[in-house]
Amino acid sequence: MGELKRIIYNCQQATFLIDKRMEGKITFRERIELRIHLIQCDVCKLYIKQSEKINEMIKSLLKTPTGLEILLDDTFKDELQVKIDTQLNKN
Amino acid sequence: MIIPPTDHQLEPKNWVKAYADYLYMYAITRINDEEQAQDLVQETFLAGLQAMGRFAGKSSERTWLTAILKNKIIDVYRKRSSGLKTQELTNAEGEVTNFFDEADGHWNKQNAPQHFGLDDYDPLQGKEFNHILKKCMEKLPALWLAVFTMKHLDDEPTDTVCADLKISASNYWVIIHRAKLNLRACLQKTWM
Structure with a gap:
């Protein structure tokens, strides 16, 4: 099977290129091959949409503060202050 | 207009009050483990005290401390994944692997x-x-x-x-x- 033919029928390779393309890092040749694959593959087209959506979700999950501020335990802070003061007095 | 001071100063006495919560939040969103995040904040301050002599005053105190913490977080990432080093690209535990047909690469x-x-x-x-x-x-x-x-x-x-x-x-x-x-x-x- 030729190189081109492999990608045309290969969803594994196509989805690999889809995820890579999202960062704009595929070659011209890969781009063409992917386009040809997508002409006849609706499942991979759906994969593109979902994969993009997942990136958005991850970003929004990671970047949104949880709502409640997570604060460091006060006792731990006090102990930490003591440690720092001790170090400072040594010098 | 307020002109920011060109030389930032370190005031370690105020670190806990000023940055402990911020650094803790920074760590916890990246490593998702409260105890480890606490430890990292402590290590960051202690490492900061050791490295004070190398502070050039070019960045703010907070930026400088955050950079120290960031390196420590990357160390955690490395440690956590070192067990996977040789097998990271074979199958990970719990990983689904049969997405595609082995012969033709089509979706299963x-x-x-x-x-x-x-x-x-x-x-x-x-x-x-x-x-x-x-x-x-x-x-x-x-x-x-x-x-x-x-x-x-x-x-x-x-x-x-x-x-x-x-x-x-x-x-x-x-x-x-x-x-x-x-x-x-x-x-x-x-x-x-």
């Missing part, structure tokens, strides 16, 4: 993408599915999660992620792909 029917709630979901509008995403992300191997966190939370370029986590560029792309396949499948399964 039971793992192929289908339409589900994700398609009409607006992540900027609702957060009600965040818990599903969180659950699914927790199932990913440590190294993969580290890659995602660096990429999406810190918008680190690929080169930086690879250098920091000591992975090759080609492994990086394989990890991104596999992580995405697994996350997508997990979301589809849990969401429907």
Whole structure:
């Protein structure tokens, strides 16, 4: 099977290129091959949409503060202050 | 107009009061472990005290301390994933591997993408599915999660992620792909 033919029928390779393309890092040749694959593959087209959506979700999950501020335990802070003061007095 | 001082000063006596909560929050969003995050804040301050002589005053105190913490977080990522070093690209534990037909690379029917709630979901509008995403992300191997966190939370370029986590560029792309396949499948399964 030729190189081109492999990608045309290969969803594994196509989805690999889809995820890579999202960062704009595929070659011209890969781009063409992917386009040809997508002409006849609706499942991979759906994969593109979902994969993009997942990136958005991850970003929004990671970047949104949880709502409640997570604060460091006060006792731990006090102990930490003591440690720092001790170090400072040594010098 | 206030002209910012060109030389920043370090005042370690105020570090806990001024930065402990900020640094703790920074750590916990990246490593998701309260106890370890606490330890890292402490280590950051202590390392900062040791390194005070090397502070050039070019960045703010907070930026400087955050940079120290960031290096420590990357160390954690490395440690967490070092067990995977040799096998990171063989199958990770719990990983679904049979997405595609071995012979022709076609989607296997039971793992192929289908339409589900994700398609009409607006992540900027609702957060009600965040818990599903969180659950699914927790199932990913440590190294993969580290890659995602660096990429999406810190918008680190690929080169930086690879250098920091000591992975090759080609492994990086394989990890991104596999992580995405697994996350997508997990979301589809849990969401429907």
